[in-house]
Amino acid sequence: MHTNLGKDNLSSLLAKLSIPSMIALFSASLYTIADTIFLGRAVGATALAGLGFASPIQLFLVAFAQLFGAGAASVISRALGKGDQDRANRAFSTSAVTLLVVTALFALFYLALPSLVLSWFGPEGETALQARAYLSALLLFTPFFCASTFLSSTLRSEGKAGKALILLLLGNSVNIALDSLFILSLGLGIRGAALATGLGHLAAVAYGLYALTGRKGTFSWAKPSMMLLKEIFPLGLPSWIRQVGTGAVIALVNSLLLHRAGSHAVASYTLITQVTMLCYLPLSALVMGFSPIAGYSYGSNNTKRLVSLIKLSITVQLALGLLILSGLQIFAAPILTLFTKDATLVNATLTPLRIVLSTLMLVGIQTLGASYFQSIGKSLVSLLLWTSRQFLLLIPLVLLLSTRFGSLGIWISFPLSDLLSVILTIAFLRRELHELHRS
Numbered sequence: 067m068h069t070n071l072g073k074d075n076l077s078s079l080l081a082k083l084s085i086p087s088m089i090a091l092f093s094a095s096l097y098t099i100a101d102t103i104f105l106g107r108a109v110g111a112t113a114l115a116g117l118g119f120a121s122p123i124q125l126f127l128v129a130f131a132q133l134f135g136a137g138a139a140s141v142i143s144r145a146l147g148k149g150d151q152d153r154a155n156r157a158f159s160t161s162a163v164t165l166l167v168v169t170a171l172f173a174l175f176y177l178a179l180p181s182l183v184l185s186w187f188g189p190e191g192e193t194a195l196q197a198r199a200y201l202s203a204l205l206l207f208t209p210f211f212c213a214s215t216f217l218s219s220t221l222r223s224e225g226k227a228g229k230a231l232i233l234l235l236l237g238n239s240v241n242i243a244l245d246s247l248f249i250l251s252l253g254l255g256i257r258g259a260a261l262a263t264g265l266g267h268l269a270a271v272a273y274g275l276y277a278l279t280g281r282k283g284t285f286s287w288a289k290p291s292m293m294l295l296k297e298i299f300p301l302g303l304p305s306w307i308r309q310v311g312t313g314a315v316i317a318l319v320n321s322l323l324l325h326r327a328g329s330h331a332v333a334s335y336t337l338i339t340q341v342t343m344l345c346y347l348p349l350s351a352l353v354m355g356f357s358p359i360a361g362y363s364y365g366s367n368n369t370k371r372l373v374s375l376i377k378l379s380i381t382v383q384l385a386l387g388l389l390i391l392s393g394l395q396i397f398a399a400p401i402l403t404l405f406t407k408d409a410t411l412v413n414a415t416l417t418p419l420r421i422v423l424s425t426l427m428l429v430g431i432q433t434l435g436a437s438y439f440q441s442i443g444k445s446l447v448s449l450l451l452w453t454s455r456q457f458l459l460l461i462p463l464v465l466l467l468s469t470r471f472g473s474l475g476i477w478i479s480f481p482l483s484d485l486l487s488v489i490l491t492i493a494f495l496r497r498e499l500h501e502l503h504r505s
Contacts, residue, residue, distance in 0.1 A: 116196020
């Protein structure tokens with residue numbers, strides 16, 4: 067059935083877009099989840115630590131896919147809301163070409179100077195060797211793992227969450243099958259995990275291009291536009307900063323933990339990031355379902371529908387967050403055991419995990435607010451909200467509290483930054499709702 071972003075019932079439409087998006091996010095996360103499970107159970111803690119140190123560099127590259135994907139999605143959804151197909155085509159083409167050029171240049175820089183780049187992130191000894199082996203294989207596929215993120219975002223921007231899901235499921239099916247072959251059967255270790263991930267993204271990109279630009283696709287290739295790029299860039303910048311901020315936090319925490327507690331603590335943090343990602347999936351999926359509806363409603367000047375959408379989405383975010391937080395208290399240990407057979411590592415991770423996720427029910431409000439302002443083209447407010455949680459709050463708190471309280475200070479910094487950023491988001495949303503009611 068065709069999805070009408072401007073007329074369908076909000077509750078059913080939000081569910082229709084969010085549920086496939088949640089499955090899609092889980093599928094996207096399976097790339098790293100599968101790598102972590104195979105490496106944690108078949109290779110050990112050192113491989114997990116190497117994967118943890120490699121992830122900030124990978125996140126930095128994916129940030130560009132988020133930048134151009136989110137920026138183009140905002141332009142595309144509003145253009146489609148106004149019936150301007152030509153503008154949507156040019157936004158898609160401009161973002162795709164620019165993304166390819168930017169990420170290819172960075173990948174070439176790393177492959178030419180791998181030791182220099184890794185030295186910025188602090189791994190040493192065997193951990194550094196594991197990180198380098200992973201990145202040297204994965205970055206050969208840079209255009210593909212960035213393009214798959216971009217294409218998935220573009221599919222969602224036009225309301226085709228189902229096709230975005232197929233893209234991710236296809237890529238992950240290839241990844242998991244090859245993980246089993248390369249790691250378990252051929253014994254390629256962390257390099258095998260990287261090759262499996264890269265080939266999975268290659269398969270996803272092939273499908274994504276067919277779905278978007280093939281005979282039945284929505285878009286046709288058009289000449290890239292510098293004027294559109296100037297609009298897309300600031301709209302996508304909050305997503306880029308958010309992703310870079312995530313990578314910066316991981317790199318900083320890895321470095322602090324390595325020097326205070328050793329590579330085993332880094333392996334523990336790698337597990338925490340994976341479980342955190344799983345817990346955030348439903349919250350992020352709701353935001354992904356919310357964003358195209360918000361952008362379309364704003365573009366068509368349907369203020370009443372937009373206000374109702376915001377209120378409904380906040381209510382659902384709070385309920386989901388509380389449900390996930392409750393489940394985590396019961397199932398934290400079994401979830402960690404999926405990733406590793408090391409009981410000592412599991413026990414060392416339980417308390418930090420519960421501290422880091424203690425404000426989970428509030429996080430959805432912050433991401434929803436930041437995404438809302440991004441969807442309607444208010445890039446400066448969105449930029450402030452995305453940066454507040456990581457750059458403006460979390461990184462300074464980690465540095466300050468780790469000096470005073472050690473590892474405990476690092477873990478406390480996460481919920482404290484969440485709480486402060488949510489307060490800031492609520493202030494902006496209240497002002498926005500007041501303005502919408504007056505219009």
